[in-house]
Amino acid sequence: MAVIKIKENYCKGCLLCVPVCHHNSLVISxxxxxxxxxxxxxxxxxxxxxxxxxxxxxxxxxxEIYN
Known part of the structure; x- marks a missing residue:
């Protein structure tokens, strides 16, 4: 299982990443x-x-993704 790190202060909430996650693991904070x-x-x-x-x-x- 990989580890995902989201740099919250870099994220502008554009949500481009949400639909590409085939596990539906990304949500808006x-x-x-x-x-x-x-x-x-x-x-x-x-x-x-x-x-x-x-x-x-x-x-x-x-x-960032770490395997």
């Missing part, structure tokens, strides 16, 4: 980041197989 935006977060109990599609889609390089 309920708390604001330092920019006053709602970043994406990894869902509690979510799965990540390390496909890196979300990281590739992110225009702000806010997602």
């Amino acid at each position: 309920e708390t604001l980041n330092d920019q006053g935006l709602y970043p994406v977060r990894f869902k509690e109990g979510g799965k990540c197989d390390g496909c890196k599609k979300c990281a590739i889609m992110c225009p702000d390089v806010a997602i």
Whole structure:
């Protein structure tokens, strides 16, 4: 199982990463980041197989995947 790290202060909440996650493990956060935006977060109990599609889609390089 891979580990996903989302840099909340880099994320602008564009949600481009959400539909490419085939495990539906990315959701919009309920708390604001330092920019006053709602970043994406990894869902509690979510799965990540390390496909890196979300990281590739992110225009702000806010997602890192570690296998």
